[in-house]
Amino acid sequence: MADTEITGARATGAEAAVARPRWRVNGGSVATHLVLSLGALVMVFPFLWQALTALKSLAEVSRVPPTFLPDDWNWSSFDEVFTAMPFREMLTNSALATAGRTAGQLVFCSLAAYAFARMQFRGRDLLFGLFLSVLMVPSSLLVLPQYDIIQQFGLLNSTPALFLPGMFSAFGTFLLRQAFLALPKELEEAARIDGAGSFRIFWSIMLPLIRPALAALAVITAMTAWNDLLWPLIVNTDPDAMPISAGLTSLEGQYETNYPVMMAGSLIASLPMLLVYVFLQRHFVQSVAFSGSKG
Amino acid sequence: MSLFPATAAAKSAGRRAPRTAARPVRRGQRAAYGFIAPLGIGFGVFYFWPMIQTFYFSFTEFGPFGGHTWTGTDNYARVLRDVTVWQALGNTLIYCGIGLVALPLAIVVAALLNRRGLRGVAVYRALYFVPFVTLPVAVGLVWNWLYNGDFGLLNEILGWFGVDRHYWVSDPSTAVLAIGAVMVWSTTGYYLIIFMAGIKSIPRDYYEAAELDGAGPVRRFFTITLPLLSPTLFFASVICMIQSLQTFDLIFIMMGEKNPAVGETQSVVGLFYTWAFIENAQGAAAALAFLLMLLIAGLTYLQFRLQRKWVHYG
Numbered sequence: 001m002a003d004t005e006i007t008g009a010r011a012t013g014a015e016a017a018v019a020r021p022r023w024r025v026n027g028g029s030v031a032t033h034l035v036l037s038l039g040a041l042v043m044v045f046p047f048l049w050q051a052l053t054a055l056k057s058l059a060e061v062s063r064v065p066p067t068f069l070p071d072d073w074n075w076s077s078f079d080e081v082f083t084a085m086p087f088r089e090m091l092t093n094s095a096l097a098t099a100g101r102t103a104g105q106l107v108f109c110s111l112a113a114y115a116f117a118r119m120q121f122r123g124r125d126l127l128f129g130l131f132l133s134v135l136m137v138p139s140s141l142l143v144l145p146q147y148d149i150i151q152q153f154g155l156l157n158s159t160p161a162l163f164l165p166g167m168f169s170a171f172g173t174f175l176l177r178q179a180f181l182a183l184p185k186e187l188e189e190a191a192r193i194d195g196a197g198s199f200r201i202f203w204s205i206m207l208p209l210i211r212p213a214l215a216a217l218a219v220i221t222a223m224t225a226w227n228d229l230l231w232p233l234i235v236n237t238d239p240d241a242m243p244i245s246a247g248l249t250s251l252e253g254q255y256e257t258n259y260p261v262m263m264a265g266s267l268i269a270s271l272p273m274l275l276v277y278v279f280l281q282r283h284f285v286q287s288v289a290f291s292g293s294k295g
Numbered sequence: 296m297s298l299f300p301a302t303a304a305a306k307s308a309g310r311r312a313p314r315t316a317a318r319p320v321r322r323g324q325r326a327a328y329g330f331i332a333p334l335g336i337g338f339g340v341f342y343f344w345p346m347i348q349t350f351y352f353s354f355t356e357f358g359p360f361g362g363h364t365w366t367g368t369d370n371y372a373r374v375l376r377d378v379t380v381w382q383a384l385g386n387t388l389i390y391c392g393i394g395l396v397a398l399p400l401a402i403v404v405a406a407l408l409n410r411r412g413l414r415g416v417a418v419y420r421a422l423y424f425v426p427f428v429t430l431p432v433a434v435g436l437v438w439n440w441l442y443n444g445d446f447g448l449l450n451e452i453l454g455w456f457g458v459d460r461h462y463w464v465s466d467p468s469t470a471v472l473a474i475g476a477v478m479v480w481s482t483t484g485y486y487l488i489i490f491m492a493g494i495k496s497i498p499r500d501y502y503e504a505a506e507l508d509g510a511g512p513v514r515r516f517f518t519i520t521l522p523l524l525s526p527t528l529f530f531a532s533v534i535c536m537i538q539s540l541q542t543f544d545l546i547f548i549m550m551g552e553k554n555p556a557v558g559e560t561q562s563v564v565g566l567f568y569t570w571a572f573i574e575n576a577q578g579a580a581a582a583l584a585f586l587l588m589l590l591i592a593g594l595t596y597l598q599f600r601l602q603r604k605w606v607h608y609g
Contacts, residue, residue, distance in 0.1 A: 028512075032407050033415075039404060040422040043484065047425070049448060050437045062446055108334040115330035119323055127331065134342050138541050138591060140567045141584040144352060144577055145345035168337030198326040227430050229544045230564075234572055248432045249548060256551075259440050266433035277428045281421055284428065288485060289492040291534075 054078070054264040061259050077264035084254060084261065086240050087268070090247035093236075094226055095272070097162035097243050101225040102218050104167025110214065113173045114202050117180035118188065128177075134170040143234055150235050157241040162232055166225060172217050175290060179213035180206065216287035219280050226273045244269040352581035363578075370582035380583065382558060383566040384590075386471060387540055390562060393475030394482065394539035398531055401486035406520050408487075409494050411502075420491065424484035431481070435548030438477045439464060464549055467559035474549055474560060478539065486531050493527030494520060525606045533598055540591050543568065563587050 053061055054077050056070040081087050115121070116128050146165050155161040183206065191201045207214075232246040239250065248262075248269055255261045277284055353370055355363035374380050404423065408416050426434065441449050444462035454460070463473040497519065505515050521528075543564040550557050561569075563583065571580035 029410065029413060032410055032413060036404065036407055036419050040419055042480070043423050043426055046434075046437050046441060047429070049441065050433075053440060064446065065451055066446060066448060108337060111330045112334040115327040119327040119330070121324040121327040124327075127335075131334070131338060134338060136592070137342070137346060138564075138584065138588055140541070140564050141349050141588055142342060142345045144571055144581060144584075145348035146341055147572075148348075149340065149345070165341040168334055168341060170338075173334065198323065198330075202330070223428060227432075227544075229432060229547070230568065233568075245430060245432045248430075248436065252436060252548065252551060259443070259446075262436050263440065266430070266436045270430040270433040273428055273430065274425070277425070281424075284424065285420070285488055288488045291489070 050263045050267055054260055054267050056260055058258055058260055074260070077260040078268070080261050081251070081265040081268065085247060085251060087244075087247065087265070089240050090242050090244045091268075091272075093159060093162065093241060094243040094245070094269075096159045097228075097232075098222050098225040100160070100163035101166040102221045104163065105169050105172045105221050106214060106218060108167060109169055109172035109217065110176050110207060110210075111202070113176035114180055114206060116173070117177045118183075118206070119198075131170050131173060135174075139230065143231065146231075147234055155235075157236050157238040159241070161235040161241075162228075162243060163225065165231070166221075166228070169221070171291070172221065175217055175287070176210065176213055178290075179210040183209055212283075212286065213290075215280070215283045216290060219276065219283040220287040220291075222276060223273055223284070349581045349584060352577055353585050355578050357575065357577040366578065370578045371586075373579050374582045374586060379558065379561070379566060380563075383561045383563045386560060387542070387562045387564075389471055390475055390478065390542050390546075391536055391539040393472070394478050394542070395532065395535055396475075397479045397482045397486055398528065398535060400479065400483050401490050401531075402521070402524065402528070404483070404487050405490035405494050406516050408491060409520075420484075420487065423487050426481040426483075427485045429481070431544040432548050434477065434481055435545050438473075438480075439549055442473055465554050465556055467556040470550070470554075470556040470560045474546055477545055477549070478542065481545075482535070482538075486535070489531050490524065490527060493524050497523045522607045526608055529598070529602050529606045533595060536594060536598065537591055540587070540594070563590075 052068070052070060055073050055075065056067070057072075057074045057076075060067060060071055060074075112131070116124060142165075150156055150161045150164065155164070187205055187209075188201055191205055196205075226243075227245060228243070229245045229249075232243045233249070236242050236246065239247065242250070248265055251262060251265050352363065354365060354367060356366045356369070357363055404419075407413075408419060441447050442463040444450065444460060444465070447463075449463065450458075450460045461469065463469050501519050501523075502515055505519055510518065541564050542562050546560055546562055546565055547568075550560055554560075564587070567580050567583050567587070570576040570583065
């Protein structure tokens with residue numbers, strides 16, 4: 001009781017003096033916290049269970065009723081993941097595909113977005129509309145010919161195959177265009193008077209100013225690239241060329257009922273993106289909030 | 296802090312940019328096309344050209360030794376007659392319906408997080424968003440394990456309440472629901488962030504005025520939060536619908552290949568994948584993809600028409 005009293009006082013801070021009887025506010029917020037914590041538990045518990053299962057032996061997970069903590073902490077499933085398939089190569093493929101796609105989008109989308117936002121040219125609005133139409137098209141409508149193109153380039157089962165189409169994004173162009181639109185116009189005029197060319201203005205003046213938007217685009221693209229499944233399944237069928245997402249599906253085929261190994265594999269596969277999320281959470285939130293704004 | 300503080304103001308200013316002397320403009324024009332060219336070429340090769348090609352493919356049969364033969368509208372006729380297509384379509388609409396459950400959940404959580412003086416808002420938001428960031432394949436595997444009929448935790452927990460063991464994912468009658476529940480679980484955090492941004496823009500005074508008038512939290516939610524959030528809700532429901540009509544990853548991973556309920560749970564995109572890349576029926580797959588696009592466009596149009604009835608623009 002005393003504890004809640006203290007937290008309550010700290011929470012309301014300066015408003016505390018004005019607030020209504022404190023214990024009532026607390027009652028309400030205790031209930032709110034209860035509901036929210038229950039929801040948070042539902043969101044996070046499956047991952048805890050995943051980790052605990054990965055650390056149990058196969059015999060232990062087949063026990064009824066299940067144990068909560070492992071009887072003895074067993075790390076062998078993690079080793080098995082790496083011997084069962086080229087897991088290391090798959091992780092590398094995923095990392096390269098993610099890096100390539102993210103770098104490509106940052107370059108191509110920022111260039112085009114700058115022109116659409118800050119330059120005058122004939123057919124600008126028409127072209128922008130055309131580019132935006134890409135947002136509306138389901139990917140299933142594109143993958144058959146995209147596969148043919150990759151095949152013609154001789155790139156099947158290669159790393160570039162994983163990231164080539166994804167380097168070009170209508171969403172990214174749209175997001176960065178909005179960021180460029182928000183900058184004051186005087187910036188360019190001053191630079192032009194100083195004799196700077198278009199590319200120089202773009203590169204050394206404008207681009208640094210939209211760094212938050214670039215970061216937001218980078219994290220959301222990286223996440224999409226790391227999590228992508230349909231496209232890699234199609235173009236890279238050779239295990240050595242697969243990213244980790246596609247690799248896990250073949251692990252599933254191989255270890256049908258060996259849940260400790262599958263949990264170990266899926267844990268390692270999702271860890272890199274979770275780490276990125278932990279450190280760059282702010283940018284994730286901003287890019288999602290942007291995608292939800294009607295701007 | 297917002298990413299785009301002055302968007303609206305700059306947008307109107309940008310449009311009215313004064314024309315300077317003719318020559319620099321023309322030189323600027325050429326530069327502008329240079330800026331756009333890389334993306335334009337990429338879009339041309341990987342998006343516009345494929346779109347045209349898929350349209351062409353949908354009227355052809357892909358021969359066993361390569362090459363396309365024109366078959367007119369045969370593929371469309373085949374697609375419309377095929378029972379598996381209608382089943383996949385039905386499943387997809389059910390997934391879409393279940394997927395939309397994430398929206399009310401996210402709104403309620405967003406409203407709870409909007410309580411004045413609530414602590415730990417950032418922590419909650421971060422935790423709710425974790426499933427959305429996690430690799431869908433990993434999510435599918437984890438939930439398959441939780442749903443497992445023999446040793447799964449879900450059956451164990453339900454057993455405490457006297458519910459019988461159940462094979463959630465291999466029983467066709469529960470498989471769609473089981474997969475749909477995971478979809479809701481993994482997208483709620485995404486919509487939560489969208490709604491939190493929307494709620495933040497509702498002026499605090501409204502709530503204070505309503506409170507002075509004696510409106511309780513439930514009343515305030517229905518008379519202030521919900522109507523003022525309706526444009527955001529509309530936008531989120533359009534995104535949610537478009538996304539869930541294209542659902543593939545989770546079903547693919549959760550069902551595997553040997554599951555007896557594969558047919559009962561297959562989505563349109565899943566069927567497309569099977570036709571296009573396993574059964575080598577590219578023509579029919581292309582026709583199916585086009586029909587899916589028409590469905591998405593049609594339902595999106597319908598949503599835009601219906602929004603007049605329930606969306607309030609302040």
